[in-house]
Amino acid sequence: MASNSEYFENRPVTMNDHNNLLQIEEHMYQLQDVEKPNAFRNMFPYDEIPKIPFNDRVVPHNMPKEIWITDTTFRDGQQSRAPYSTEQIVAIYDYLHRLGGPNGMIRQSEFFLYSQKDRDAVYKCMERGYQFPEVTSWIRASKEDFKLVKEIGMKQTGILVSCSDYHIFLKLRMTRRQAMDHYLSVVRDCLDEGISVRCHLEDITRADIYGYVVPFCQELMKLSEQYKLPIVVRACDTMGYGVNYPGAVIPRSVQGIIYALHTHAGVPHKWIEWHGHNDFYKAVTNSTTAWLYGCSGVNTSLFGIGERTGNTPLEAMIFEYAQLKGTLNGMDTTVITELAEYYEKEIGYHIPERTPFVGKNFNVTRAGIHADGLLKNEEIYNIFDTEKFLNRPVLCAVSNTSGLAGIAHWINTYYRLQDDEKISKSSELVAYVKAWVDAEYESGRVTVLTDDELLAVIGEGCATLGVTIGKNDKKGLGGEVTR
Numbered sequence: 122m123a124s125n126s127e128y129f130e131n132r133p134v135t136m137n138d139h140n141n142l143l144q145i146e147e148h149m150y151q152l153q154d155v156e157k158p159n160a161f162r163n164m165f166p167y168d169e170i171p172k173i174p175f176n177d178r179v180v181p182h183n184m185p186k187e188i189w190i191t192d193t194t195f196r197d198g199q200q201s202r203a204p205y206s207t208e209q210i211v212a213i214y215d216y217l218h219r220l221g222g223p224n225g226m227i228r229q230s231e232f233f234l235y236s237q238k239d240r241d242a243v244y245k246c247m248e249r250g251y252q253f254p255e256v257t258s259w260i261r262a263s264k265e266d267f268k269l270v271k272e273i274g275m276k277q278t279g280i281l282v283s284c285s286d287y288h289i290f291l292k293l294r295m296t297r298r299q300a301m302d303h304y305l306s307v308v309r310d311c312l313d314e315g316i317s318v319r320c321h322l323e324d325i326t327r328a329d330i331y332g333y334v335v336p337f338c339q340e341l342m343k344l345s346e347q348y349k350l351p352i353v354v355r356a357c358d359t360m361g362y363g364v365n366y367p368g369a370v371i372p373r374s375v376q377g378i379i380y381a382l383h384t385h386a387g388v389p390h391k392w393i394e395w396h397g398h399n400d401f402y403k404a405v406t407n408s409t410t411a412w413l414y415g416c417s418g419v420n421t422s423l424f425g426i427g428e429r430t431g432n433t434p435l436e437a438m439i440f441e442y443a444q445l446k447g448t449l450n451g452m453d454t455t456v457i458t459e460l461a462e463y464y465e466k467e468i469g470y471h472i473p474e475r476t477p478f479v480g481k482n483f484n485v486t487r488a489g490i491h492a493d494g495l496l497k498n499e500e501i502y503n504i505f506d507t508e509k510f511l512n513r514p515v516l517c518a519v520s521n522t523s524g525l526a527g528i529a530h531w532i533n534t535y536y537r538l539q540d541d542e543k544i545s546k547s548s549e550l551v552a553y554v555k556a557w558v559d560a561e562y563e564s565g566r567v568t569v570l571t572d573d574e575l576l577a578v579i580g581e582g583c584a585t586l587g588v589t590i591g592k593n594d595k596k597g598l599g600g601e602v603t604r
Contacts, residue, residue, distance in 0.1 A: 149339065150385060153332035154298040158286030161327060164373065165362075177368040180380040183415040184445070185390035190438050191420045192217060192230040193396070195242070196259045196279075197432055198422035199233070202470070209468060210242040211249075213423070216460050218251045222451030225253030226442070227435070228418065231279055234258050234269060243273060257319070262307040267314045277317040279355070280307060284334050285324035285372075297333050305340055312348040319353040321396070326362040330371045330381050338386035353392045354382055355420065358407060361400030361430065365410035375407045376414040383415045394418035399430040408433045409441045423460060424472060424479060436478050454510045478511060485516045493526035493546075519554075520569045521562035528554050532579065532590065535572070542591045550590075553582035 132145045164172050194217075195210055205213070214230060221227030232246075233239040247256050259279045260266040270278045282304040283289065289300045304320075311318050320341060328334050338354055345352040356378055363375045371377040379395075382388045395411035395418070397404040408419045425434035436457045443449050461479040464470040474482040484507045494501040499515050508514040514534045517527040525546035532551070533543045544551060557578045558570065583589060 150331050150335045152297060152301060152336040153329065154296055158290035159329050160286060161372070165327060171362060173364055173366065173373060174370045175368045176370050179367050180376050180414060182413050183383070184413050185415065185417045188412045188417050188442065189226055189228040190435060191228050191394060191418050192254055192422065192435060193420050193432060194230065194423045196231045196233055197427045201428050202426060207238060207242045207245060211245045212463065214246045214249070216456055216463065217254050219453055220456040221253050222453055224451040226450055226452050227254045229257045230254040231257045231259050234260055234266065247274065264310055267311045267316060270316055271314045275316070277319055278311065279319040279321050280311065281323055282320045283323040284337065285328040287327055288324055301337050301340070304337070305344070308341065308344060308352070312344060312350055317350045317352065319355055321355045321357055323357045324359040325356045325378060326358045326360065326372050328372050330378060335381050335386045338382060338388055342387050351392055353394055354388050355394040355396050356382065357396040358398055361398040361403060363397065363403060363407040365403070365406050375410045379411055379414040379416050390415055391417045394420055396420040397433045398427065399425060399432070404433040405437045405441065408438060412445065424464065424476065440478065455512045458511045458513055484513060485518050493524065518569045519558060519575055521558070525551050525555055528558070531575065536590055538591050549586050550579070550582050550588055553586060554578055
């Protein structure tokens with residue numbers, strides 16, 4: 122066997138057209154068919170908190186020219202809640218189509234095919250005729266299911282190819298060689314039907330990246346070339362162990378994983394997808410990191426609904442995209458608010474009040490000093506023009522700390538008063554409402570006031586003082602003031 126120095130001595134030196142630097146061709150990584158599972162106990166001691174070691178090996182930013190979002194609301198998103206009805210699935214799919222816009226920023230949506238109800242939803246969504254989101258599936262690795270995918274007319278399906286030794290040895294009871302051979306045979310069966318494959322590399326953040334993942338993905342790329350069909354590699358951070366810290370050690374390093382898949386396994390940017398979970402509050406940052414280091418697709422679910430702590434929220438990645446690219450590229454973000462209302466009113470799903478972008482209180486402030494700033498200029502305490510992008514004007518909740526400014530701001534915002542209609546904190550009506558608010562809290566109240574309570578006292582104040590709110594208000598004196 123040649124020595125390491127002899128090996129590199131014989132590697133050709135070539136020009137990298139991407140960075141215009143000479144480089145030595147990387148060697149082909151071999152499968153390390155170990156006898157015992159590598160559980161990375163130095164990083165994942167089960168009776169201790171997981172550790173994040175560093176070796177200070179860093180990789181360069183390499184964001185693809187095109188990046189996009191994919192959706193798993195109807196697959197992973199359904200594994201943690203009561204199943205959606207067929208009608209609900211179709212309605213949500215319509216919303217996703219509008220949200221993604223004409224450029225198909227929400228590229229795909231994946232569906233189960235297990236039950237007749239699942240398949241009915243797929244048929245109805247496909248009947249819509251939308252190019253985006255493309256309807257794709259998640260199936261069992263069987264020839265019967267492959268044929269079903271083909272009969273339905275899908276171009277791609279997802280297949281589970283768990284890649285950590287936790288799954289290969291402890292769940293499947295296989296060796297790495299046995300698992301790889303099994304997975305490759307299943308992929309071939311699917312490709313034989315003319316269907317492109319999306320390989321879900323489950324638990325990649327506890328996998329041996331260079332001893333198993335890279336050699337396996339190299340074999341997938343060979344099959345792709347042989348069959349002339351794309352094979353998407355979905356890197357699944359199943360347990361949320363991924364971190365985005367520069368110099369962190371693989372398999373926890375998100376950028377290290379994406380670099381290995383692209384540079385060493387030869388997977389094109391457009392065939393790499395990241396699927397994150399939020400067990401350690403890192404789903405969004407890890408997904409953004411995957412984009413930055415060479416992954417084109419980020420898999421998400423609406424409002425992050427998914428197994429355990431959930432998936433990467435779709436709405437979060439829309440605003441991550443806008444911040445990275447400087448454009449929404451045709452996405453209609455007001456649909457996010459419509460979806461939130463649909464979930465609350467039609468599905469009966471309660472979105473936690475402080476959830477960014479969609480929670481009831483995400484752009485509501487309670488502090489009186491903040492309210493005074495908002496009254497002067499809402500940019501001071503609002504993240505962006507939430508009325509423009511989400512149809513959600515910034516609000517101040519009224520409590521014992523709101524003060525005159527907070528009450529004035531609430532009235533102006535709730536009634537959507539134009540500049541020439543807005544009332545100031547010196548208004549008699551504001552003083553009337555504040556006197557009532559002060560009396561409430563002096564009597565022992567500790568909770569914030571509800572919209573209905575405020576509307577009632579404002580109507581009472583209008584009648585008592587003989588005033589109306591806004592030029593277009595036709596019911597101001599009767600206590601039935603409308604927005």
